[in-house]
Structures are given as structure tokens and as C-alpha cells.
Amino acid sequence: MSRAFNFSAGPATLPESVLRQAQDEMLEWRGSGASIVEHSHRGPEFIQVAAEAEADLRTLMSIPEDYAVLFLSGGATTQQALIPLNFAAAGQTADYVVTGHWGKTAIKQAKPYVAVNTVASSEAGGFRDIPARGEWQLSKDAAYVHITANETIHGVEFRDTPDTGDVPLVADFSSSIASEPVDVSKYGVIYAGAQKNLGPVGITVVIVRRDLLERAGQNRADIFNYASHLKGESMLNTPPTWNWYMLGLNMKWMLAEGGVAEFARRNAEKAALLYSVIDGSGGYYRNEVAAAVRSRMNVPFFLHDEALDKPFLSEAKAAGLMALKGHRALGGMRASIYNAMPVEGVKALADFMKDFQQRHG
């Protein structure tokens, strides 16, 4: 077997021990006569798996009791449509801060349901910065303010939680959830697809302050109603049980490794190493994001000559470093270095980059 260091932006690398445990338990889950993926979601086996995953996520992220946790399908994109449906009246204003591609998709999904007010955007500057909070022109009666905590493609990350006063802050944490300690109580809603930092694709976590679930929202089918999902314990319909189980294994792994404080330490070390190679390359490699908001999770970078992209990718692959091609919207390269990417993987990439520069300088 030759597992590479996988820098994919998502679905992304998972800890080998988690994959091995899933492999061990694949045919039969703990003497229960069947795989967990073959058990009813209403049976005691899966109910235990689901409850443990939630309890472990709550411990990991220090989620307060007045917050509900939902495990849904549909990905982050579906939540981007459900958020206005659940938390805003039809046509009510909702404020959006756009710091990259995913802020724009959030607006696209919300537009049929709310009057979107883009209160700040860094698009004119190519999404290389985050407009200062002081420059945001918040609406008077906004239902909520939406931000993207970490922009996966542009590599731009909020390093502080912006203060939006009494207006609930809704944050897309798809690519940075549980990567460092976060004060959940500063948010109205945190949502994230699992496929970067929490586990496999196919399950989405929505952490919501319970009082917000009392909002009437808009006319919508029951399956689009977060309050109904809570009442039904995220089992209004058949949930993605395998993905939920895998997420649970990953939560246990993160807790055993030392929790979010330890991952914050590792993530800072990994990011600092990679940016130092880029910045120290004399322009051979380039990342143009403002230093204060550079992402610790996704590091987009460009080689000084596009003609080097192909050899860079093929030589990296031969060196056991995979999935470094940048998103098609930006081109260039991108190294996604989520929680499950070990420090050794980033060291190997840093060494490879220095070596490549020497050989192709």
C-alpha cells in the first residue's frame, strides 16, 4: 500500500487509524450481527453511535447547552438555502459579507428568499483581504449577518469573530470547523459540511442557538424546517448513517489527540511552515493574501511561471504528495492542510517545494 499525503480540499484526508477502525468494523459492528451501515437508524446500535458522535462533538467544540446540534444531509450548500427559510421572514433583509467564492454561493442560495444586502466584499481586490468590521454597513433590521469563516478556494480566514451586536452571526465553517478553540456563544448559527475537518462527505453539522429555532421563518416543507429536524433528532428521514458513524470515529480521534487546542497548535505550525517557504522563495512561489487573514487550512499558491505547473504536480505526485492542483476558479496550486494532515505531510511538501525550486530555478 502506498498512501500519499493527500492535500485535497474536500473530500479530504482522514486519519489512517479512523479508516482502519472503520475497516475492522465494516462487516460486523461490535458483535451486533451486522455492519453499522446495515442497522436500522432507529435501532439501539445506531442510536448509540449517533448520540456518542453528538456528545463528542459537543465536548470537542465546547458547545453550550443552549445550542442544538443537527446532523443533516445536503451539504453546506443546502444549509445556505435553509438558513434564510428558517431564520428570516419572506423578503426580510439579511446581511452578507463576501470574502471569497463561498460567500457568493451563500448569496446565490439565499436570494430567492431574502433581500440580500452585501454589506462588505473584497471581490474588487481579488478576495485577498477581509474588509475591516468598521467598514461594514450593517442593515437596521437584518435577520442575520452571514460570513464565511474560512474561504476554501481563496485561502482567506477570519482570525477574530466579528461583533454584530444583537443580530445573530451565521457562519459557514465548512473548511475550518474544530480547527481551533472557538467561542460558539458568539454565533447564532455555525454550519459545516463534514468532508474537510470532521469526517467523510455526506453529512453536515448545523449548530444553532435554540431561541433562533422559535423564529417563524418562511412557508416551507417540514423537511426544510430545522425545528422539525431537532424534534426528530435529525432523523426526520433516514440519515446518512455510515457518514455519521465515520464522523463519530473522527471525533473520538480528535479528542484522543488532545482536542481543538492541540489541533490549533499543529495547524499554526503547519501553516507557518508552508507560508515561510512561499515567502522565502524570492518570488518563485507566491501567495497574495494579506498576512493577517491568511488561511491556516487552505494555502493557495502560484509558481512564478505557469509552465512549471505541470511538472510541479507530476513530480509532487511521484514524491507521494497528491491533490495539489488549485481550484479551477483560481488556477495555480492549493495545499489543504486540515486537522487530519500530519505535520510530517507539510514538512514533506515544504522540502519538496524547496527542492523543486533548486532543480527548476
Ligand code: PMP
Ligand atoms: N462552503 C465552503 C466554505 C466550502 O468549502 C464548501 C465546499 N468546498 C461549501 C460551502 C459547499 O459545500 P457542499 O459541497 O458540502 O455543499
